[in-house]
Amino acid sequence: MSRRRGYGPAMVKSPSRSVAVIGGGPAGLMAAEMLLARGHGVDIFDAKPSLGRKFLMAGKSGLNLTHGEDFETLLTRFGEGAGSLEAALRAFGPKEIQAWAQGLGTELFTGSSGRIFPKAMKASPLLRAWLSRLGGGGVRVHTRHRWTGWAEDGALVFEAPDGEVRSLPDATILATGGASWPRLGSDGAWAEILRGRGVESAPFKPANCGFLVDWSQHFRERFAGHPLKSCTLSIDDITVQGDFVVTDTGIEGGVVYTLSARLRDKVAAKGAAMLLVNLAPDRDPDRLLNALSRPRGKRSLSNFLRQATGLEGVKAGLLRERLPAKSFETPRTLAKAIQSLGILVTAPRPIEGAISTAGGLVFQDLDDGMMIKAMPGVFAAGEMLDWEAPTGGYLLTACLATGHAAGNAAGDWLDGQTT
Numbered sequence: 001m002s003r004r005r006g007y008g009p010a011m012v013k014s015p016s017r018s019v020a021v022i023g024g025g026p027a028g029l030m031a032a033e034m035l036l037a038r039g040h041g042v043d044i045f046d047a048k049p050s051l052g053r054k055f056l057m058a059g060k061s062g063l064n065l066t067h068g069e070d071f072e073t074l075l076t077r078f079g080e081g082a083g084s085l086e087a088a089l090r091a092f093g094p095k096e097i098q099a100w101a102q103g104l105g106t107e108l109f110t111g112s113s114g115r116i117f118p119k120a121m122k123a124s125p126l127l128r129a130w131l132s133r134l135g136g137g138g139v140r141v142h143t144r145h146r147w148t149g150w151a152e153d154g155a156l157v158f159e160a161p162d163g164e165v166r167s168l169p170d171a172t173i174l175a176t177g178g179a180s181w182p183r184l185g186s187d188g189a190w191a192e193i194l195r196g197r198g199v200e201s202a203p204f205k206p207a208n209c210g211f212l213v214d215w216s217q218h219f220r221e222r223f224a225g226h227p228l229k230s231c232t233l234s235i236d237d238i239t240v241q242g243d244f245v246v247t248d249t250g251i252e253g254g255v256v257y258t259l260s261a262r263l264r265d266k267v268a269a270k271g272a273a274m275l276l277v278n279l280a281p282d283r284d285p286d287r288l289l290n291a292l293s294r295p296r297g298k299r300s301l302s303n304f305l306r307q308a309t310g311l312e313g314v315k316a317g318l319l320r321e322r323l324p325a326k327s328f329e330t331p332r333t334l335a336k337a338i339q340s341l342g343i344l345v346t347a348p349r350p351i352e353g354a355i356s357t358a359g360g361l362v363f364q365d366l367d368d369g370m371m372i373k374a375m376p377g378v379f380a381a382g383e384m385l386d387w388e389a390p391t392g393g394y395l396l397t398a399c400l401a402t403g404h405a406a407g408n409a410a411g412d413w414l415d416g417q418t419t
């Protein structure tokens with residue numbers, strides 16, 4: 001934002017064209033890499049004792065780095081944000097991300113669904129190689145430096161272990177993440193700092209999150225933690241197939257995350273949303289009805305259900321949870337419920353437990369190079385921007401793409417400044 005040199009409390013000394021990157025997650029690290037490649041001095045500041053904590057957490061479930069589907073389909077995953085992200089994704093999309101990861105010695109594989117992972121199924125080797133390359137190139141890392149805003153002279157102000165630290169870089173990249181999993185560093189506090197400078201953000205909302213369902217005590221105690229495999233879930237015109245998990249308070253899991261934006265917005269508009277579960281999506285409806293119409297004889301309801309439909313355990317439990325006892329006596333009602341069972345969802349789980357965040361800095365306040373229009377020289381990237389996408393590698397893809405875009409745009413901007 002300002003190109004003046006600073007003074008006051010402890011100053012981070014920087015070479016003549018220096019950039020501060022605030023936030024050492026994937027977006028910030030990618031921006032740092034771009035600026036380093038252009039010969040600029042880069043200081044990365046992060047509030048936590050180490051960088052990339054959420055990236056490492058993503059690695060715990062295998063690190064779905066990106067997706068192999070065609071570009072046009074990939075673009076649709078970003079919904080309303082697609083137009084704003086398109087240029088960044090075209091410049092640094094799934095192909096470039098794969099080449100970049102391979103350049104850091106990461107072998108990749110494509111899963112049957114098109115999702116792309118490191119063969120190691122974790123993030124630590126990739127992060128280690130990346131930080132080592134950045135460090136070798138001269139990037140300085142300042143951990144335990146929490147950015148708290150700007151001083152009157154335009155210096156960035158940080159809370160650090162030995163007191164306040166200030167820095168007056170030639171340009172700044174903000175990559176401070178969303179507001180989910182705050183213990184990993186991204187707590188969304190940056191929104192208040194920018195609001196203080198007249199830059200508003202769209203409210204944070206949980207994305208790729210679980211939902212609350214008012215289970216009976218019996219069902220909760222008996223089935224919390226149990227996965228429902230190979231179901232379809234539908235809301236309105238969207239149907240997705242996959243697995244989900246019953247939790248103490250509701251439902252979680254990949255197939256729920258895929259529907260979470262629609263569910264969340266519907267709950268916000270109507271107070272609740274009805275999710276339809278097909279517990280036996282591969283069964284032909286007529287054959288299912290025939291099987292259920294055969295006499296039960298002396299068999300228990302559980303045995304009859306299992307033998308006629310294959311449903312047992314949590315699937316049978318969910319049916320009993322949702323269906324009045326008398327419906328089990330009517331084959332047509334029972335068959336219909338097995339393939340279209342309503343679950344009333346009352347609220348999203350709190351943002352702290354969500355995989356990602358919707359809301360954030362709005363694209364109208366940014367120029368094409370991700371620079372905040374009202375703050376020349378301050379760029380933003382990653383999950384702190386107002387876009388959302390389902391799981392499937394799209395989140396990291398957009399974080400890396402916007403980090404790449406912001407880093408390059410900051411480089412262009414610096415090139416265009418006279419000293």
Ligand SMILES: Cc1cc2nc3c(=O)[nH]c(=O)nc-3n(C[C@H](O)[C@H](O)[C@H](O)COP(=O)(O)OP(=O)(O)OC[C@H]3O[C@@H](n4cnc5c(N)ncnc54)[C@H](O)[C@@H]3O)c2cc1C
Nearest residue numbers: 023025026027047058064147177185186382383393395396
């Ligand atoms: C459990 C889990 C699993 C996931 N799995 C996947 C997956 O497989 N595939 C995928 O695509 N995505 C996945 N994600 C999402 C992905 O990890 C995030 O979208 C991504 O890390 C966001 O990158 P970012 O650089 O924008 O922000 P972050 O990674 O959140 O990094 C922001 C950094 O900014 C720092 N910071 C924040 N505020 C300040 C401040 N005031 N001062 C200084 N530093 C600050 C933080 O400490 C943090 O290091 C997962 C997320 C979670 C929680």
